Structures are given as structure tokens and as C-alpha cells.
Amino acid sequence: xxxxxxxxxxxxxxxxxxxxxxxxxxxxxxxxxxxxxxxxxxxxxxxxxxxxxxxxxxxxxxxxxxxxxxxxxxxxxxxxxxxxxxxxxxxxxxxxxxxxxxxxxxxxxxxxxxxxxxxxxxxxxxxxxxxxxxxxxxxxxxxxxxxxxxxxxxxxxxxxxxxxxxxxxxxxxxxxxxxxxxxxxxxxxxxxxxxxxxxxxxxxxxxxxxxxxxxxxxxxxxxxxxxxxxxxxxxxxxxxxxxxxxxxxxxxxxxxxxxxxxxxxxxxxxxxxxxx
Numbered sequence: 429x430x431x432x433x434x435x436x437x438x439x440x441x442x443x444x445x446x447x448x449x450x451x452x453x454x455x456x457x458x459x460x461x462x463x464x465x466x467x468x469x470x471x472x473x474x475x476x477x478x479x480x481x482x483x484x485x486x487x488x489x490x491x492x493x494x495x496x497x498x499x500x501x502x503x504x505x506x507x508x509x510x511x512x513x514x515x516x517x518x519x520x521x522x523x524x525x526x527x528x529x530x531x532x533x534x535x536x537x538x539x540x541x542x543x544x545x546x547x548x549x550x551x552x553x554x555x556x557x558x559x560x561x562x563x564x565x566x567x568x569x570x571x572x573x574x575x576x577x578x579x580x581x582x583x584x585x586x587x588x589x590x591x592x593x594x595x596x597x598x599x600x601x602x603x604x605x606x607x608x609x610x611x612x613x614x615x616x617x618x619x620x621x622x623x624x625x626x627x628x629x630x631x632x633x634x635x636x637x638x639x640x641x642x643x644x645x646x647x648x649x650x651x652x653x654x655x656x657x658x659x660x661x662x663x664x665x666x667x668x669x670x671x672x673x674x675x676x677x678x679x680x681x682x683x684x685x686x687x688x689x690x691x692x693x694x695x696x697x698x699x700x701x702x703x704x
Contacts, residue, residue, distance in 0.1 A: 465518070466494035472514040473504055476582060478603035480505040493519065502526040505617075506601035529602035529617040531585070531595045535570040536627035536688060537641040538590035542567055558611045565591075566640035569629040570614065577606035577615060623676040624669060628688040631664045638686070645688045651680035 470490040477485035481503035483492060492498035493515065501515040502524040509526050516523040548564035550556055554572035562568030571592040578586040578593060585599035586606055593606075597620070607615045614629045626645065630637040634646030647665045659673035660680055667689070669680075681691035 463494050466490050468518050469493050469515060472507075472511055472518060474507050474511065476506050476601075476603050476605075478506060478605050479608075480602065480604045500524060505529055506603045508601070528620045529604075530597045530600045530620040531602065531604070531606050531615055532618055532625040532627075533571060533593050533595060534614045534616065534625065534627055534629045535592055536643045536690065537565065537567055537570040538592045540590060541643045542570065542591070542641040543639070554609075555611045567630055567637070567644065569612065569631065570641065572612060576609050576611070580605050580609045618671050621676070622671055622674055623678055623691050624674065624681055625690050626667050626669060626688065627690045628666065631666050633665055637665070643686055643688050646686055648685060650683045650685065651689060654679045654683050 467490075470486060473486035473490060475486055477487075479485060481489045483489040483498075483503075486504075489498070489503065493501070499521075501519065501521065502509075502512040503526075504511045504515075505526065505528065507526070508528050512526045513523055543566040544564055545566040546561070546564050548557055548560065550560050552574050554563075554574040554576040557563040557572045557574055563572040565573070573588065573591040573593075575586075575588045575593065578588055582603070582605070583599050583601055585596050585601075586593055587596065588594070593615070602617050602620070604617055607617060612629070618625065628637075628641075628643065628645040630641065630644045632640075634644075634648070637644035638646060645666050647662045647667065649662050651667050652660045652662050656677065656679070657673045657675055659670045659675070660667055661670070662668075667680075678691050681689040
């Protein structure tokens with residue numbers, strides 16, 4: 429009986445020893461070799477994993493940089509020039525300036541100006557509200573007001589006030605997570621050196637849009653006519669800005685009769701809350 433027990437124990441120990449040896453050998457010969465350059469580049473990145481660089485997070489960007497398949501060192505918008513400088517030094521290449529961006533909300537239809545069509549009692553998320561008759565506001569193009577963008581922002585740069593989202597620009601790093609989260613697609617990123625934003629997304633005709641929100645764009649074309657560089661065009665009943673042409677002169681905001689073009693200080697670090 430004792431011999432049988434000892435024999436079984438020896439057998440189990442032997443199997444365990446063989447498995448351990450196999451695992452050690454496998455770990456040695458099948459290990460993925462760590463790229464020291466890739467690790468160094470990864471440490472330069474902020475770890476937001478927002479995808480603003482166009483890759484699958486910071487790991488993905490570090491990998492293509494280390495492999496040499498990506499030459500641009502300035503794609504990390506949240507990291508800005510500081511990260512671009514670190515990456516350039518790690519790769520031994522010339523520094524590339526980062527064009528910082530800030531998120532803007534294309535809606536100013538707060539509770540003082542937008543018509544409410546119903547009391548929404550469903551799931552308290554923008555995605556949930558959108559599925560139920562487009563939310564509680566009469567305008568189905570605007571901010572749904574449940575704060576999905578504020579919830580996902582890692583920098584607390586978005587807050588809700590009077591039923592719509594606002595961006596606190598000094599906190600915004602341009603990661604773009606809010607842009608991807610908004611179910612109505614009314615948040616975008618613009619260069620933080622620009623001043624103006626069309627704070628409306630309604631593509632209905634002027635009279636119909638105004639019945640739903642007194643701040644709605646009426647497609648009057650005054651902004652388009654006064655713009656000295658042709659940066660504004662009225663398309664599908666809504667004014668739109670081409671920021672590649674915009675010189676931030678502020679004339680469009682001055683002539684807008686309904687106040688849906690908001691302007692801010694030239695530094696670009698702004699709240700976009702009111703026309704100045």
C-alpha cells in the first residue's frame with residue numbers, strides 16, 4: 429500500500445518536473461523579444477489611448493514609430509509639442525510641431541432657447557435618449573444633454589449647463605474621445621488658434637429650425653458674404669467653416685443675426701460660450 433502511494437507521488441512529481449522543464453524551454457525559445465526603442469517611445473506617450481494619432485492607442489503608435497513605418501512624431505495631440513520633442517529625441521530626428529486642437533460643441537440650444545417636446549424618462553444617456561424619438565428636445569440635431577461626452581472625458585474638460593454640453597478649453601487636450609462618443613455627432617476638434625465655431629447642427633430650413641430653437645442657424649448667408657477669405661459656406665441650410673481658410677477675424681460672429689456663431693479669445697483656449 430505504502431509502495432503504491434510513494435510510486436504515485438513519484439510519478440506526479442516526475443510529470444511536474446517534466447512540465448516545468450518544458451515551460452522553461454518554451455519561455456526561452458518562444459519569448460517575444462522586447463524592442464527597447466518601442467518601450468522608450470511608449471514611455472514618452474501620455475497613455476490616454478484615445479486614438480487621435482490614428483493608431484490603436486499609445487502602444488500602436490509607439491510600435492509603428494519604432495518600426496519606422498510612421499515618420500511623423502507629432503501625431504499625439506494630447507501630448508502636444510512636449511511629447512513630439514521627446515519622440516524626436518528618442519528617434520534622433522528633427523522636431524515636428526504639433527497642431528494642438530480643442531473640442532467644440534456645435535449646439536447652443538440650451539433650455540432658454542430650445543423647445544422641449546417631451547419629458548424624457550428613459551435611460552439617462554445620450555445614446556439611450558437618441559433611440560427614443562431623438563431625445564426630449566424638438567430639435568433632433570442638437571445636444572441630447574445627458575452628458576455621455578462629459579462622462580468619457582479623462583480631463584474633466586466637458587460639463588453640462590442648462591441642458592447642453594460645454595467645453596472648458598483650458599482643460600481640453602484634443603484627445604477626441606468626446607467626438608467619438610457623441611451619438612448626434614455635434615462635437616468636433618478644431619485648431620486651438622481659431623476663434624469661431626458654428627454652434628448649431630440643424631439642417632432644416634430656417635423658419636422650421638427657428639421654431640425649435642431660437643438660436644438655430646437660419647442659413648441667411650450673412651456670414652458667408654462678409655468672410656474675407658471664403659472660409660464660410662452655407663450648405664444644406666447650415667453655415668460651415670473651413671478652418672484651413674479661416675483667419676479668425678471674427679466678422680462672421682458679429683453679423684450673425686441669431687447668435688449661433690460663437691467667438692472667443694485668439695489664444696484658442698476658450699469656452700465658446702458667448703459672442704464677444
